[in-house]
Amino acid sequence: MVAAVAENGVIGNGPDIPWRIPGEQAEFKAITMGHTLVMGRTTFESIGRPLPGRTTVVLTKDETWSYDGVLVAHDIDTALALAAGEQGDTIIAGGAQVYEAAFPYATDQVITRVHLTPEGDVFYPSFDETEWVEMKREPHEAYDRVFLTRVEVADTADPGELWPVYQEVWGDETRDAFDGIWAAHSARDGFKIAAVRRGGNLVGFAWAYVGQRGQPWSDRITEALPAVAEEWVGRHWEVAELGVLDQWRGYGLGRALLRAVTDVPCERMVLETDADESKPAHRLYLCEGWLDIARVPDTDNVLMGKLQAPGSTVDPPS
Incomplete structure (x- = not known):
């Protein structure tokens, strides 16, 4: 999605x-060159022609409409399918109804936030900013260009897609071991996974679930730290995994994933995490309000915890 708002x-x-705004159109050209644009007919007609160096898919309800050098679709699913077979990435370029229809499918937004409050009757769709992470911001005098990536949240995922990230981040598990962990964790009450993609590829994920006695990790902590476990372990919310590929660290993805799950x-x-407070994961948890509870015996790890408002249920929503 590319828009000036x-x-x-x-x-x-x-x-x-x-x-x-001087320079805005040149930046739009730089972002979209070599890619495929999906736009509504009104937007296309305001431009007046297919833009050079880009493929154009026009979405219109008029089944008689056509234009030389333009692909035509009559619903958003067909438009996206056509675009997927063309050059580069699929970029939604407006107008408002097309943005609205495409929003559930969007993984990235490039928004030019214009420092004006003009009169107008066409609006960009509102969205929950907690579901997006700001990857980059380019400030200009008249506008800021903001690059956002969606944090996807679900109750399941494809373990084959998760495995390359898991392998690179942790590196000490076999695929069979990972499949066993995934099968056990994903079957637990309230299981929730968040993921982030860049260029269509998974670059980070986190998952969590309701932890309780009788599960291996809970039982290990209970045996090692019985007094601590009495307070913290049992119908708790357990963050089991969180990892981001090295080249995508430093953009706030870990924080966004943690907040999502x-x-x-x-x-x-x-x-449970490395007890070394200089490690990025430990620093992240401390910054997000987690506290060190106790060192885990016979490991280099620490048990960390976070209390929410008293009276919160210990069961996640169904």
């Missing part, structure tokens, strides 16, 4: 863009 959410006034009404949350 004013501070009041306006992206247009009828068929017109209610601003003219802990956005549940559970009073007690626990995890």
Whole structure:
């Protein structure tokens, strides 16, 4: 998704863009060159021609409409399928109805946040910013260009897609061992996984679930730290895995993934991590309000916990 959006959410006034900012169109060209644009007919007609160096898919309800050098679709699924077979990435370029229809499929947004509040009657769709992580911001005098990536949250995933990331991040497990971990964890109550992609490829994920006595990790902690376990272990929310590929660290992806899998009404949350506070994971948890509870005997790890508001249920939503 690529859009220029004013501070009041306006992206247009009828068929017109209610601003003219030097350099903005050149940057749009740089971002979209070599890729495939999906746009509505009104947007296309305001441009007046297919843009050079890009493939154009026009979405229209008029089944008689056509234009030389343009692919035509009559619903968003067909438009995206056509675009997927063309050059480069699929970029949604407007207008408002096309943005709205494509939003559930979007993995990235490049938003030019224009520092104006113009009159207008066409608006960019509102969205929950907690579901997106800001990868980069390019400030300019008249606007900021913001690059956002979606954090996908689900109750299952393809373990074959997770494995390359898991292998690179942890590196000390075999595929068979990973498959066993996945099978056990993904079957637990409340299982929740968050993932982030770049260029269509998975670059990081986290998962969590309801932990309880009788599970291997809970029993190990109970045996090693019985007094601590009495307070923390049993119908708790357990963050089991969180990893991001090295080249994508430093963008806030780990923080976004952690927040995504802990956005549940559970009073007690626990995890185990390296006790070295200089390690990125440990620093992340401390910054997010987690506390060191106790060193785990015979390991280099520490048990960390976080309490939410008293009275929160210890069961996640079904």
